[in-house]
Amino acid sequence: GENVEQHPSTLSVQEGDSAVIKCTYSDSASNYFPWYKQELGKRPQLIIDIRSNVGEKKDQRIAVTLNKTAKHFSLHITETQPEDSAVYFCAAINNAGNMLTFGGGTRLMVKP
Amino acid sequence: DTGVSQNPRHKITKRGQNVTFRCDPISEHNRLYWYRQTLGQGPEFLTYFQNEAQLEKSRLLSDRFSAERPKGSFSTLEIQRTEQGDSAMYLCASSLVASGGNEQYFGPGTRLTVT
Numbered sequence: 001g002e003n004v005e006q007h008p009s010t011l012s013v014q015e016g017d018s019a020v021i022k023c024t025y026s027d028s029a030s031n032y033f034p035w036y037k038q039e040l041g042k043r044p045q046l047i048i049d050i051r052s053n054v055g056e057k058k059d060q061r062i063a064v065t066l067n068k069t070a071k072h073f074s075l076h077i078t079e080t081q082p083e084d085s086a087v088y089f090c091a092a093i094n095n096a097g098n099m100l101t102f103g104g105g106t107r108l109m110v111k112p
Numbered sequence: 113d114t115g116v117s118q119n120p121r122h123k124i125t126k127r128g129q130n131v132t133f134r135c136d137p138i139s140e141h142n143r144l145y146w147y148r149q150t151l152g153q154g155p156e157f158l159t160y161f162q163n164e165a166q167l168e169k170s171r172l173l174s175d176r177f178s179a180e181r182p183k184g185s186f187s188t189l190e191i192q193r194t195e196q197g198d199s200a201m202y203l204c205a206s207s208l209v210a211s212g213g214n215e216q217y218f219g220p221g222t223r224l225t226v227t
Contacts, residue, residue, distance in 0.1 A: 006154075032214040043116075043203070043218045044155065089154045093214050098143070098168060100216060102154030 002027040004092050006103025014111050019077045021106045023090035026071065032093040033066060033073045034100070039086045047088075048075070080110045114138060116219035118204050124225045125194055132190045133222045137206030144187050145216060146179055148172065149201040155218075161187060162209065194226045 003026040013019050025033075031052040036044035050057045050064045050073065057064050061080075066073040077084055090103040117136045125131050137144045143162050147155035158177070159169045163184040173179075176194075181187040191198055201223050205216040 034215065036218075043220045046215060046217060049215065091154070096168075098145075098160050099157045099170075100145075100147075100155070101157070105152070105154050 002030060002092055002094055002099075002101040004090060004101050004103040006090050006106055008106060009104065010107045010109070012109045012111065013080050015080060015082060017080055019080055019084070019108055019110075021075045021088055021090070021108070022072065023074070023092075023103050024070075024072050025092040025101075027092070027094065028068075028071065030092040030094060033064070034091050034093075035062075035064060035075050036089045036091065036102075037086045038089065038105075044089060077108075080108075082110050082112050084108060085110045116204055116206050116217055118202075118219040118222050120222060121220060122223045122225075124227065127196060127226055128193055130190065130192045131194060131224065132188055133202055133204075133224075134186060134188050135204030135206075135219060136186045137204070138208075138217060141206035141208045141217075142184070143207045143209050143216075144181055145205040145207070146187070146189050147203040147205065147218075149203055149221070150199075155203055158189075191224075194224075196226045199224055199226045 006023045034049035037047045038044045061078050063076045087105045089105050091100040119134045145160040146158040149155040161181040176192045179189045201221040203221045204219040207216045
């Protein structure tokens with residue numbers, strides 16, 4: 001089955017700096033890669049996603065890149081703000097298009 | 113609120129008791145998923161429905177767990193003879209499977225504590 005590894009597990013940045021979170025996946029048939037933000041005690045919130053036919057996608061301060069050959073994808077947050085502080089999860093969907101496999105999460109702390 | 117809703121939000125039960133959780137998906141979403149999340153970990157897939165049909169079950173879903181979606185709308189997840197290891201957040205998600213659609217939207221979860 002699919003295996004998703006996520007790094008780093010914790011990331012502390014100064015407000016205004018950029019943050020990068022990286023994930024690798026094992027199943028070359030996976031074709032959809034969402035990112036979720038989860039604040040303490042709240043639901044995972046879909047913030048951006050990318051499909052395997054695209055190499056990069058951007059939405060305001062967040063962007064995701066995908067390298068299918070290396071089976072890597074990354075989340076980039078620019079001009080970080082304290083409200084970006086949360087746990088971020090990457091995920092990959094299996095080739096049947098139903099089951100999400102999540103990474104272990106990255107706790108991002110943005111210091112004002 | 114037109115998002116995914118779950119009830120109850122919290123459940124405390126004694127070991128050996130049965131519990132049932134409910135999930136109401138986003139209206140018109142034909143797929144519904146159950147995940148389990150323990151502290152500090154990402155959600156783990158348990159099972160999913162397309163309309164009323166349960167199409168896949170994880171090996172995490174022991175025979176003490178059963179899920180239903182009788183009319184293709186809301187779903188229930190029942191855990192029989194609860195064990196302390198069942199303590200976790202149980203998350204429901206829904207999606208609309210159309211051309212290329214994979215986005216799964218999560219509910220707030222039901223936090224289960226087994227004492």
